[in-house]
Amino acid sequence: MSAVAEQRAGSVGSVGSVVEQLRERIRALQAAPRRYLAVLRTGMEAVDALLPSGGFPMGQAVELCGEAASGRTSLALRAVAAAHREQRLCAWVDGPRELYPPAASALGVDLERLLIVRPKAPEQRVWAAVQLARSGAFACVVLDLTRGVGATGRIPRVALAEARKLADAAERGGGLLLVLTSPESPADGVMRLRTEARDGEGWSVEVVRSRQGGTGARAELPWSVLYPDLGLEDGGRVLDVAETAADATPDFLREQGSALRNGCGILGQRPGRDAPMPSLREGLDSAGVAL
């Protein structure tokens, strides 16, 4: 009987200590300051140092303007990854339908927390971005207004009224709105960063327009910062590979009429080889090696 009573007393004591621990934890939680996300850092010190607030500022619209392959998308993806590290949601309004999720995932983007929106009509892109940014549910909304590589026609320039709408939406929602544009159709009225691909060695980013100052600041970085495995330094490395002798394509599927080498080659011959490579077997025979 006494043993049961002791056991009961022990269990009551352990429950009491657990309750005490929980109380202590709640007290600590209440005392701790709320983690408030004010900027999204790209993780590249040179780029973060260019921006007046030390990163992409929340509650604002920022334009990343540059040529087709100048590092805009990677910069935006790094901002998204920074938001995902804080377990916040992000959205990507993918106008040209070109975002490649495996690459985004490699940059630290949590694909489950990234909403991809692909509106059918081009005029719905800005509307969708405004809705997403204004809701306040997303820490970072990326609006891709560039033209796809194969697309024809011009993308209309983002008008001042639309830019104001975007900036208002970002301010009301408290998230970051990144607008990706190309130099032929830039956006007006928002902070602009211009990215430029210089050569195989590196790329540059420059603050072109900013109300908080820092205009004209420029940073030059190597490509390895964005893509560590790009391997284009010093002209790149080319592996001399043999022809794929055993082409996996069955004969009946091979395109017979398309042997023209990009329209300017020799009929029926693979590029890179004027004549077939001498067989290894012949050399071995002449050397008297028995196979």
Add this chain to the structure above:
Amino acid sequence: MRRAYLHFTRFPVQRKVIEVPELASRPFALVEEVRGQRRVAFASTTALKAGVRPGMTLTAATALEPVLRHFPYRPEDETRALTALGEALMGLAPGFQLRAPDGLWLDAGAAHLVGGEEQLAAQALEVCAEQGYRAHAVVASEAFTSRALARYGTRRVEVVPPGEGARELAPLPLAALEGPEGAAFSALGLSTLGEVAALPVAAVTARGGVAGARAHARCRGEDDTPFVAQVLEEVLEERVVLDWPADSFEPLRFALKTLTDRLGARLAGRRRAAVRLTFTLKLDPTGQARVPLTLARPTSQAKLLLDLARHRLEEQRLENPVAEVSVRVDEHSEDRGQQLALGDAPEGDAALEVVLSRLVTTLGEESLFAAGLETVHRPEAAHGTRAFRPPERKRGLAVDALDAGGSGAAAESDEVQPLSLVGRERPARLLASPAWLDAEVAESGRLLAARLGGKRHRVTALAGPERLGGEWWSDTPYQRDYYRVHFEGLGPAWVFRDARDGRFYLQGLFD
């Protein structure tokens, strides 16, 4: 059997005020046609104070109160509203029985699940208050006892123990009998139910017959009226007929609020969440407009449904005024509710649902998705689309648990490592289908330059190849040598030479 009766004082008046809030504390009456005359069926408190009484002709009532507004009384609408209220209460009771037009019985057999009969009555009143209704609740063993006490009793919540009915009923007036028997007893000089109960049974039966005996038994706290639970409708549908055709959105807004409130309460009572809804607008004199609404996340929240309905219907262009609005739930699912953590604010999640639903309704369901990785080597097929269901954000106490399990998280990241290593060699932008490259190739087969968008871009750096091939077992095999190429004036790109035709194709941009 224990049952709870909820009595809503002048239910049609309450309903009218909820639907048209501007009528609050204004004189108005609900009018029905009796033998060619329009007579007052129900009057608001202000109208009653002015002397308007039910049964009075509309002309007489208007003479008493010149600013009296009147609306047609439709009993079927009241029944529908009462049914919706009963369904909303099904979270507390397994069944309900209507007593049109101003009350309903609840099966109080499961009262112990909510902490007792008093708790059940109090919680039922809370649910009604959320809908905007004021009521009295009485729990008793007999139908008559509960109804009479709710109508004529003084307390808002009362529980009558079994066998105590007669004692509780004794002080009530004869009007509680609700029939010709009351008048007969009154003629005998009786005034309360207690006095009727004190009469000898044989004498009452001899004079009043079966009806008299029944009334006498009820006054003694005996009633064998069975409880017949209302059969639930299979299709969840709500309808509001507007008093006059609406040619602007403002009157529709009130109707929509009524509809979504009722629908939300019914869904919540059934523990269901709407997935797909259809709004039907009946136009005056002819015409109909149907507006479907698909929800990204199933919900039974009336406020959210109203927001979405408003957004969808505001944009409608109709040729005629709207006479009637109805909504039907085409598809519903189980309502799992939302588990909130300590210190959680549900506003963020609600905002997410609103914006998702809004985008889905405008852009189409296929325009919104989250990406997922596939175990496929072909680059353009290495990702798929799936529904956007973000994992719950870890907050409050859960964060500590996450920090404590840091070693586990590190192990997980190790598993992901091989995949991300391959991903690091991939471009951020990938063309949906590879584009043929207008390329200049040296005799050695090396890529020298390419024309893109009408401009010639010289190759300044080249790395590769990375040979990818496979799917020879299918109809679309591929064999490609991938190169990372830096084009002058453009930037690094991902091109491949297809072994099938020897041509160069552009597949992505390292943007």
